[in-house]
Amino acid sequence: MIDPSAPLPRPRSGLTEPPDAPQALTGALHVLQGRMLLQVSPARVGYFRPQLDAGRSGLVLCGPNALQQAKRLRREEQFNGPLLVDPAVYEARAASKEEPFPHASEDTFAFDDPLAVSLAEQRAVGVTAPMTPTGYIHAEDSEALKAAVRRVAALDDPQVIFAAPVDVGWLREEDSVRQLIACLQLVPGPKALMLGGQMDPLARHPRAVDHLRRIVTEVLGAALLRTDLAAFGALAAGAAFTAFGAASRLRHIVAPGEKAETSKNFSTSPHVLFPELMHFFLGKTLADRFAGAAAPVCGCAACEGMRGLDEFASNAGDRQARAAAHNVAVLMEWLRTLTALTPGLGRQRWWHERCLAAVGRYPLLNAQLLQPNGFKVPGQLKRWALAAPAGEAVQPQADAQDYRRS
Template sequence: MIDPSAPLPRPPSDLAEPPDAPQALAGALGVLQGRMLLHVTPARVGYLRGQLDAGRSGLVLCGKDALRKARTLRGEEQFAGPLLVDPAVYETHVASGEEPFPHAAEDTFAFDDPLEVSLAEQRAVGVTAPVTPTGYLHAEDSDALKAAVRRVAALADARVVFAAPIDVGWLREEDAVRQLIACLRLVPGPKAIMLGGQMDPLARHPRAVDHLRRVLGQVPGAALLRTDLAAFGALAAGASFTAFGAGSRLRHIVAPGERAETSKGFATSPHVLFPELMHFFLGKTLADRFAGTAAPVCHCAACAGTWALNMFPHNADGRPRQAAAHNVAVLMEWLRTLTALAPVLARQRWWHERCRAAVDRYPLLNAQLRQPDAFKAPAQLKRWALAAPPTAPHTANGQAQADDQRRR
């Protein structure tokens, strides 16, 4: 439950005041600043590594053999980019006030400290920074959150990334958001927020997107990992860095003990990013929708004008590999555009305008296809389209008021 005695953060800035630029990460972690990494299983690294933007991206390895793959990347494959390993203990274990970092490894002794063991294993394979093996943080379980925060704060090591795998219920109510911010601000290093919930967590609560932006804006070093297109919204809102899930399973967390809900036909064809609509669709769905007309041809770096969006109807003939390369190539194009803009306000405006244009495109495309329900804009995209950035004051008096508010 929420603890009403928890310290509260400072009030948010005046909405008329442009947001501050994100606080830069210190020391060796500065290499992560402003990047959008790819959250990926070791088996799929080869699918997408060729499309990575070396100056703007990197890798977060997750799943079986992640440590071994990290060692191989740093050694035999000479991968010099930002590299994290996500222990993903939250997939199978829940955090508690007594055990925020649960024993999850079968090859360790009961008296071993899971936190210390995991951090040491990650450092040994050459990661940019170790990530804490935090258990799943159920909504409003302040005891578990505070226990995890206390342990990491006691390390007094700003080179450790604190994984905060929170149920999206933390972003539902004002009181929970304020306590989340207050607790995360006590951690000296980066805070890697990951959202839990079925299908699309940010679509579950009306104010989840606004509350997420608030957390990212008020917690120095806050990042958003294991997510979907919210990675761009987070970067625009001032996140230190983000990580996009290179696979639907890695774009959110399913709470331990719950069975993941999936779309129909999930295993029949790869997920393909439709750039105009800013959403992923099954390749078979795209092939069906464009059965009677020419599908858009993609000119991303991977497709090079030779692949159309209806050419991924099944998982045979290397289609999953090509679809993954297409998805990452499009994401890297967007990332280059976003990071070319000045933080934070210009990026927020770009992201907002792009989301609005995508939402407006759905009914137009359906009309062209003569299929009224061919494509439906996802709820999260609609919420980002409604999340307008703050308006900067344009008059001298307005600027003076903003300067005065900043000094307070």
């Protein structure tokens, strides 16, 4: 339940930087400032590294063997870029008042402190900064949230990243958002927010995107990890850093005990980013939609104008690796464009205008293909298209009446 006695968040006038400026990180963490990292499974690192922008990105390893892969990257492959390990305990265990940092498995000794052990293990393999092994924080479970915050605040170490894997229900109402902000502000170091919910968490609540932007602007050192389009939206709004999930399962969290909901034919072909539509589609879906028309030819650094978006219809051969390289190359192009702009209103406008343009492109493409419902605007993209920078009105696109209904 939401705790009415929780402290109120600090007013914006009390912040040390304007709300639309990036939140400064100190010490070793300074290298993370303003970056969009790539959150990947250890086994797939090789797919993505060639397209990674060394000056603007980095890696977050997540899942089994993450520590071993981090050690290998540092000691054998001389990877010198920003490197984090996400313990991802939240995938299996929920946080509680008694155990905000629960044991990841039953195999560990009961007298071990999961927090201390995890931080030490991460430091030993050479991460840029260690991340807390926080359990999943269910919606409105203020006792679990406060217990986790107290433990991290007691460390008094601004070089520790507090992982805050919260159910997106925290972003539904004003009161819960205020309490989440108040708690996060008690942590001295960076706060890595990660959102839980099936499929597309930010599309579930009408004000979730606005509330996310509020958290980013009011919490010093707020970051957003394990996400999708929101990695750019949060960075534009002034997040300290973000991380884009390289695979669909790494773009949100599924609460422990729940089975992940997936799209039909999920495993038949790789996910492919369609730049104009700002969304991932199965390669087979793209091949089917463009079966009677010429598919767009991609000019990203990986495809180099030699590949159409309909060439990923199955997982055969090296298609998964090529699709992964394409996805990262497009993301890095967007990142370079965004970070070339001065932090603040310019970045927010660029992001908002890009989302508006993408929403407007859907009905035009469907008309060209003679498929009225061929491509459907994803819910989260609609939310970002309506989230104009403060003080600016939304300029409707061709299908404004459609996405305003959501």
